[in-house]
Amino acid sequence: MTDIVELLQTAGLTGRGGAAFSSAIKVKAARENKARLIVNACDGEVGAAKDAWVVEHHLPELLEGVELVTGGRRNAKTLFAAHRDSKTARRFADAGLRVLETPERYVSSEETSLISLAHGGQARPMAKRAPFVFGGRDSQGKRIRPTVVLNAETLLRVSQINRYGADWFRSFGTTAEPGPRLVAVGGHVERRGVYEAEAGLRLTSVLAMAGGLAPDIEYVGVGGMGGVLLTAEEVRSATWDGPGMKRFGGSMGPGLITVWNPRDCPVEVATRMIAFGAGESAGQCGPCMFGLPALSRDWIAFSENSNRETHWHLVRRLGQFSGGRGACGHPEGVVRFAQSALRVLGAELAKHADNSCTKAGGRSYAKLA
Amino acid sequence: MLTGSALWYLSRATGVVSIVLLTIVVVMGVITAGRRRPQGSSATVAMGVHRWLSLGMLVFLAAHIVTAIIDGYVSISWWAILVPFISDYEPLLVGFGAIGIDLLIVVVLTSYLRHRIPERLWRGVHWASYGMWVVAIVHGFMFGTTDQPVLRLVTLACGVIGGLFASWRVAVSFGDRERRSQISVQEWS
Numbered sequence: 001m002t003d004i005v006e007l008l009q010t011a012g013l014t015g016r017g018g019a020a021f022s023s024a025i026k027v028k029a030a031r032e033n034k035a036r037l038i039v040n041a042c043d044g045e046v047g048a049a050k051d052a053w054v055v056e057h058h059l060p061e062l063l064e065g066v067e068l069v070t071g072g073r074r075n076a077k078t079l080f081a082a083h084r085d086s087k088t089a090r091r092f093a094d095a096g097l098r099v100l101e102t103p104e105r106y107v108s109s110e111e112t113s114l115i116s117l118a119h120g121g122q123a124r125p126m127a128k129r130a131p132f133v134f135g136g137r138d139s140q141g142k143r144i145r146p147t148v149v150l151n152a153e154t155l156l157r158v159s160q161i162n163r164y165g166a167d168w169f170r171s172f173g174t175t176a177e178p179g180p181r182l183v184a185v186g187g188h189v190e191r192r193g194v195y196e197a198e199a200g201l202r203l204t205s206v207l208a209m210a211g212g213l214a215p216d217i218e219y220v221g222v223g224g225m226g227g228v229l230l231t232a233e234e235v236r237s238a239t240w241d242g243p244g245m246k247r248f249g250g251s252m253g254p255g256l257i258t259v260w261n262p263r264d265c266p267v268e269v270a271t272r273m274i275a276f277g278a279g280e281s282a283g284q285c286g287p288c289m290f291g292l293p294a295l296s297r298d299w300i301a302f303s304e305n306s307n308r309e310t311h312w313h314l315v316r317r318l319g320q321f322s323g324g325r326g327a328c329g330h331p332e333g334v335v336r337f338a339q340s341a342l343r344v345l346g347a348e349l350a351k352h353a354d355n356s357c358t359k360a361g362g363r364s365y366a367k368l369a
Numbered sequence: 370m371l372t373g374s375a376l377w378y379l380s381r382a383t384g385v386v387s388i389v390l391l392t393i394v395v396v397m398g399v400i401t402a403g404r405r406r407p408q409g410s411s412a413t414v415a416m417g418v419h420r421w422l423s424l425g426m427l428v429f430l431a432a433h434i435v436t437a438i439i440d441g442y443v444s445i446s447w448w449a450i451l452v453p454f455i456s457d458y459e460p461l462l463v464g465f466g467a468i469g470i471d472l473l474i475v476v477v478l479t480s481y482l483r484h485r486i487p488e489r490l491w492r493g494v495h496w497a498s499y500g501m502w503v504v505a506i507v508h509g510f511m512f513g514t515t516d517q518p519v520l521r522l523v524t525l526a527c528g529v530i531g532g533l534f535a536s537w538r539v540a541v542s543f544g545d546r547e548r549r550s551q552i553s554v555q556e557w558s
Binding site: 105108121123124137140141142284286290 | 486487488489490544545548549551552553556557558
């Protein structure tokens with residue numbers, strides 16, 4: 001058997017859960033530390049669906065990936081994380097696997113939350129002083145055994161690279177971001193679903209697999225609640241890769257695109273997204289548990305009455321988060337979304353504030369109904 | 370060789386300086402712990418004063434203890450420094466001092482070992498600083514001789530100032546606690 005770490009290094013596989021960290025480095029550390037593996041199949045992001053798809057259609061390959069990562073170690077006690085009562089959790093259970101049932105909420109699906117839960121703690125993010133693959137302690141000083149979390153799609157790719165080789169893998173995508181990668185396309189499209197894509201495609205080609213971008217579409221979200229909002233015009237010129245998404249402050253993230261329904265008031269949708277993000281705080285860090293609700297209030301104040309003062313309050317609030325406040329990436333994700341929504345929805349916000357917005361959920365719509 | 374009364378004065382003086390320094394150290398600690406966003410140079414200054422002045426205070430405290438014992442005017446055994454309530458002279462009040470010393474020793478030791486022990490152990494022990502400060506104030510205030518009102522007033526002022534900062538600490542952490550408990554009752558496991 002060729003060394004899987006070397007193979008992953010040559011293939012250039014990166015984590016498909018959103019962080020895009022080198023899988024070779026992670027697997028090498030996991031092997032050296034005999035780390036326990038947790039397979040993350042939570043689909044924690046808003047609109048995510050690919051983990052469930054991998055488990056539904058490629059469970060044998062996923063398990064092969066698990067074997068490769070754990071080196072077939074007996075007593076590896078690999079955990080399979082999925083939201084409680086989800087179809088994915090049931091599929092894992094039916095296959096006789098050890099299921100880590102996770103509360104169905106945003107930050108509980110994050111990797112350190114899963115590690116905490118696996119150690120009998122709460123599914124809330126932990127501060128990472130060093131990667132938990134080396135083991136460590138939580139903020140209360142409780143010992144955390146070496147644990148590594150890999151996304152379900154990442155493990156599928158591991159098994160495929162082992163079967164078909166690094167060259168096959170590199171025949172997809174770009175040099176910097178090689179390999180096939182799944183994308184969940186949802187929202188206002190003809191055929192919602194999970195599709196095989198790769199970096200370097202035009203964003204419209206990715207959307208075409210789901211039936212394409214209808215002419216009346218105005219806004220498209222990339223990456224869910226921790227992602228960014230784009231106008232349809234931007235979507236038409238964008239490429240689906242890291243640099244292409246970075247132009248708009250985003251990334252390929254956990255691989256999901258949501259086409260917003262043109263009949264819904266986008267300001268209301270954005271308001272609900274930001275309020276949801278604020279409500280998902282685990283209540284551990286000040287910038288998250290106080291800052292995000294304050295951001296949500298400032299957003300609402302500006303959307304209802306846009307003037308220099310409310311605009312200034314909102315912009316200043318967004319600025320307070322600069323430099324990655326809080327111990328996990330949650331506040332940063334909500335702020336990234338709010339910033340992109342503010343950038344993209346300028347005209348809509350003005351209409352919304354002076355009550356001339358007539359879309360569903362818009363302010364005058366509510367009055368008419 | 371210092372005469373008896375010089376030692377007595379020295380013991381009083383170093384005692385009162387210790388209590389003033391201890392109060393400053395405690396207040397700096399309270400400020401550091403209570404602020405939600407310690408940032409900028411003021412946070413560094415507060416932390417630096419807290420850490421280094423606490424060590425500086427030890428010098429005065431050591432002088433206070435040694436002079437009180439070797440003065441010999443009243444009978445206090447060396448063991449009474451650490452074991453409370455065994456002193457021949459004023460067992461209760463010297464005992465408060467001894468409790469303070471015991472607490473101080475564990476607080477200083479755990480702070481030196483902070484990076485080698487669980488954070489919650491350090492934090493739990495560090496809470497004992499409040500108790501240490503209270504017994505030190507009581508010890509100082511009750512010993513303040515009636516013909517030396519200044520000593521008593523200084524200790525009293527330290528008590529009032531420290532008390533105010535401690536109340537501020539409770540008040541600011543209330544919002545934190547409330548929000549944390551609101552969130553922690555949600556489903557997390």
